[in-house]
Each structure stands twice: as C-alpha cells, then as structure tokens.
Amino acid sequence: MAKFSLFSEESNRSPLSRLWRKFKSNHPALVGLWVFVALTLLAFTAPFIAPYGINQQHGDALLLPPSWHELGDVRFILGTDDLGRDVLSRLMNGATFTFGLSIVAALVTTLIGVVLGTFAGISKGFRSSLLNHLLDITLSIPSLLLAIIIIAVLGPGLLNTVWAIIFALLPQHIHSVRNLVVEELNKDYISAFRLDGASKWQILTRGVLPNIYEHIVVIFTMALSTAILDIAALGFLKLGAQPPTTEWGAILAENLSLIYLAPWTVGLPGVLLFIAVLSTNLVGDGLRQVLKGRKVD
Amino acid sequence: MLFEYLLRRLSLLLFMVFTLTVFTFSLNYMFPGELLSNITGQINPTYEQSQELIQQYQLDKGIFIQYLAFVERIVQGDWGLSLSSGQPVFEQIVKLFPATLELCVYALAMAVLFGIPGGIIASVYHKRWPEKVINSLSLLGFSVPIFWLALLLIMVFCLGLGLFPMSGRIGLLYEVDPISNFILLDIILQSFPYEGLAFVDALHHLALPTVVLAMYPTTVLIRFTRDSMLDVLEQNYIKTARAKGLNRRQLIMHHALRNALLPVIKQIGLQFSTLITLAMITEVIFSWPGVGRWLIDSIYQRDYPAIQGGLLAVSMFVILANMLAEFSHTLFDPLSRNQAHGKV
Numbered sequence: 001m002a003k004f005s006l007f008s009e010e011s012n013r014s015p016l017s018r019l020w021r022k023f024k025s026n027h028p029a030l031v032g033l034w035v036f037v038a039l040t041l042l043a044f045t046a047p048f049i050a051p052y053g054i055n056q057q058h059g060d061a062l063l064l065p066p067s068w069h070e071l072g073d074v075r076f077i078l079g080t081d082d083l084g085r086d087v088l089s090r091l092m093n094g095a096t097f098t099f100g101l102s103i104v105a106a107l108v109t110t111l112i113g114v115v116l117g118t119f120a121g122i123s124k125g126f127r128s129s130l131l132n133h134l135l136d137i138t139l140s141i142p143s144l145l146l147a148i149i150i151i152a153v154l155g156p157g158l159l160n161t162v163w164a165i166i167f168a169l170l171p172q173h174i175h176s177v178r179n180l181v182v183e184e185l186n187k188d189y190i191s192a193f194r195l196d197g198a199s200k201w202q203i204l205t206r207g208v209l210p211n212i213y214e215h216i217v218v219i220f221t222m223a224l225s226t227a228i229l230d231i232a233a234l235g236f237l238k239l240g241a242q243p244p245t246t247e248w249g250a251i252l253a254e255n256l257s258l259i260y261l262a263p264w265t266v267g268l269p270g271v272l273l274f275i276a277v278l279s280t281n282l283v284g285d286g287l288r289q290v291l292k293g294r295k296v297d
Numbered sequence: 298m299l300f301e302y303l304l305r306r307l308s309l310l311l312f313m314v315f316t317l318t319v320f321t322f323s324l325n326y327m328f329p330g331e332l333l334s335n336i337t338g339q340i341n342p343t344y345e346q347s348q349e350l351i352q353q354y355q356l357d358k359g360i361f362i363q364y365l366a367f368v369e370r371i372v373q374g375d376w377g378l379s380l381s382s383g384q385p386v387f388e389q390i391v392k393l394f395p396a397t398l399e400l401c402v403y404a405l406a407m408a409v410l411f412g413i414p415g416g417i418i419a420s421v422y423h424k425r426w427p428e429k430v431i432n433s434l435s436l437l438g439f440s441v442p443i444f445w446l447a448l449l450l451i452m453v454f455c456l457g458l459g460l461f462p463m464s465g466r467i468g469l470l471y472e473v474d475p476i477s478n479f480i481l482l483d484i485i486l487q488s489f490p491y492e493g494l495a496f497v498d499a500l501h502h503l504a505l506p507t508v509v510l511a512m513y514p515t516t517v518l519i520r521f522t523r524d525s526m527l528d529v530l531e532q533n534y535i536k537t538a539r540a541k542g543l544n545r546r547q548l549i550m551h552h553a554l555r556n557a558l559l560p561v562i563k564q565i566g567l568q569f570s571t572l573i574t575l576a577m578i579t580e581v582i583f584s585w586p587g588v589g590r591w592l593i594d595s596i597y598q599r600d601y602p603a604i605q606g607g608l609l610a611v612s613m614f615v616i617l618a619n620m621l622a623e624f625s626h627t628l629f630d631p632l633s634r635n636q637a638h639g640k641v
Contacts, residue, residue: 249442
C-alpha cells in the first residue's frame, strides 16, 4: 500500500523463502503449524509411544478421573473409561485414524481436484459448460447427505467413510481449482507466453501451476479441516468408524452415555478434534494472509 | 434483458432437476437389495403383487421407459413406501421437512443478525483490537466440531444449570395440532388456553439447537462480510469520497456498505447446503423431529426409498434456495446479469 518506500532495499529471495519469512511473523499461524506438525508425528508414531494398548483393560481402574483430580491415578494421566481402558492411549491412537486418515483423504481430494480442475479450466465451450453444471448439481447436495448416500451404497466402515468424504469434498475443490486456473489463464503474461508459441502443456506446467501452487496448499488445508470434521461427524453418527476403533468421533459417541458420570471421556476427544481443526485453520489462514499481502506489493 | 436472463436460469434449473432425478433413479440400481423393493418399498410381495408392481412401474421395459415412469411417479407424489414403517415417504417428508426448515431459518436469521454486523465492525476497525477479537472468535467458532459444541452446551445449560430442555420441539404438556407444521406458527394459529406459555416453552426448546446450528454460518458470514468490505474500502471511489471530505460514518453507510453487501446476499442463500448438513447432526443430538434425523434413522434401518426421497426433497430445496439467492442478487446488482453469460 505504501506509495514511497524510504529504504529501497531489494529483496531477491525466492518466493518460497519470502513466503516463509512473512508466515513466521504471524505468531498464531506459526503455533498452529507446530501443533499441526506435532499431530502429524503423533499420527505416525502413536502405536509405538502410547503407554498402553488401545484395548488393554484394567479391571482395578474403572472410570478413573484424570490424574490431577484427587481420585485420579498417576498411571492413567487422562483417566480411564468404563472398561478400564487408558483414555490417553486411546486418544493418541485416535490421531492416526482421525488426523492421519483425514490427511490422506485431503491429499487424494486435492490431487484429483487439481487434475480435474485444470482440465475443467482449460476446456472451453460446451464441454466446460456441461462440466460446470454437473459440478453445480453435486454442490447442491449437502456434503453429509452425499457421504451418507455413498455409505448407503458401500456400507458403513472407516475406509468407506474415507471414500465417501473424498467424493463429497471433490466437487467444491474442483470448482476452486478451476476458478484459480481460469483466473490465471486470463492474465497477460499467459497471453504473451501463448503468443510465443507455447503449447497447452507448457502453459500449464510452466505458467499456471507454479503460480497457483500456494493457493492449492490453502485449498488443501480447507479440505483437511472439513475432512477431520466429517470423519469425526460420521464416526459420531455411528456410520463411520465402528466402536473398538479409536477414531475421536467414535470414542465420543461410545462414551456418550457416560456424559454425566465421566465427562472427561466425552470432553477430551472433542478438545483434540477442536485443536486439530483449529491448527489446520490457523495454518490455512496464515498462508492466505501472506498470499494476499504478496498481491499488494 | 431480464427476461433473457430468467430464461437462461430456468433452463439451467430444468437441467439440474433432470440430472438430479437421473442420479436418484440410478440409486435404485446401486443400493444393495432388490430393485423392486428399493423402488416401491414393498417388502416380500406375493407373486401377483410383484407382477402388478412391475406392470405399474414398467420395470419389464427398457431403462428409458423405466426412468419416465419414475419421473411420472415422483411428479404425482407417489414416492414409494418406507421400508421400516410402511408409511408413504412423501407424506412423511411433508410432515417432517417444516421442522428442519424452521430450525434452519431461525439459525440463518441469527447468523445474519450477528454475522453481518460482526463483519462490518471488523472491517471498520481494520487492524485494531475489535477486528482481532472478532477474528479470533470467528476462527474458534469456525473450528469447533458442531456435535461437541452441542454436547458442551447440553452439559452446561441442561444438565448443569437446568435452564433449557434437552430434546424435542415442545413440552409434553402441550398438544399442538399440526396445521402448518411450523411449531411457532401453529401455536399462534390455534388459540387454546395457556397459549403464551406454550409459545415460551417452544422458544425454550428452540434456543440451544438454533445457537448450535447458527455457529458455523455466523462465522462464515463474518469472514465473508469482512473480506467483501475490505475489498470495497480499497476501491478508488472510496478514496474519492474521502478526498471530498466525507466523514467515516457517511463513507461507510452511504458508499461502502451498499456495494459490499451485494455479494453477501448471494452468500446467505448458499448457506443452505451447509445448514442442512449441520442440521442433520443437530437434530440427532437434540432429538428434533425433522427430516435430518429421519434420514439418519433411515440409513440405520437401510430404508432405501426413504433415503432417496430425502435426497430428492433436500437437494431440490437447496437448488431452489440457491436459485432464489442468485436471482435476488441479480435483481439488486444489474452488473452481474451479463457476467454469467457463457463463462459461468
């Protein structure tokens, strides 16, 4: 925005390192990134570092409150549930299912979204119009309803949920990628590139994609936060992960009857879900702000 | 000009309805179970019955004729029978949909009431503390899983403080005959003793589900309004107006707001798709007798005709709501009429 810059220092860093420098100065986003990395690590290592097995029962310790409570036991830091299973171990393993599978779902969605979105972006005329209207229709079906229909066809289960979520998320992401591509294709430098004799493939790989990949990362974070919420919601509705699985939403649903007796078994999975979605959104928002700032200068 | 626009929208609407019915029809084949019971909802019909049904639904003919028979049936209001209850699906939807709609409309009204002023305040105090507070709050609201929020509110307000009831639309003390199926309207329409008390009771039941459902659209509207306002405030005509010597208040009320709120109108209509998704979860938690809970129940019971009917009704509603939003947007904003042409 500033019209005059007094210290005209030229910054010749690469776009990526400039992005990182700006991102670093946004502290909430940085914290979000650290939490995000920690959760990703946890998703991969949870079975090895969890203190107890997920289905290991302790008959002497049923419904123990968290250890800071005066009735708590230091062996079970976050308490136990009604079968004497350690809540901490179950929640740690839940990261693998809820967070890890969401990352997989979001990655697949983004990948297919980018391929189909660029295809939709470069096609013209009748084909483009047909594709867009088909997308509009799938967008008008509420995503959970679409997921439910897919589950009705495939049957409940964790893996089917992932497929359902990928299909339900796809239309809106194809749409956003397509808009990005179309917007980029209308810019002058692409016209110049085309006049130089670049083929469609060259325009895409050299011109468009390098300029939109940060936006695709933002789209990925959006897909991820929706995927986490949807996997948990379907688990909560007992349509996704089935009870012994330690998916956070399923844990929440399983302990729903204990809400009065042992509120921590219901509260803690929700806290983790909240933290996971919040950190993803913080990273996405931080990135979006940096990208917006880049447009200005 | 406007007529041509209407015509184009109408043809788009027809195309969308056509594709939706094709999708719904093809589900008959994709769902597990027998084709005949998936379509009609008759379980284990006798031989004569099934022959008659095959005749009636023209299942012995080619797929195209079958589709036409399906559409004819849908238009006539014969949506098959529910596999679990044996009731006609269409009647059930007519009975249950208003409850969901009621919840969604109140939640949307609340979202508009809080979201748009919130977004405006945030953009007016750009980069100062009110914006930071509103931004952080909206980010929190954006990230909270809705079923967890509902459970927390139940824990605090129902189990802890006992302020609000936990489930249902109205207390068992009051018997309200369904006239329009909108509970508040019904109470007003039929005058019976203790009308005021019944109304207050219904409001009490509405409070928590509405708050839970409104949370997400409110945050979306806050963010959208703020971004739209910030965009408009950077335009040159705003600078001109400022250079003319207008004060902040005049600038925002007369120049920025009118243009910034145009895309917001469209965004409000687009919320319905998300709202229905969230309403399904909310209804399950608060035992709200709406179409969302009914749909979730029908999937537990593998009630395929009901799932199909629900899909058709809900998607039609969302398509119509989106169309209406877009139409009102173009009514207010003549510039957007031409944009849609050819490039979508």
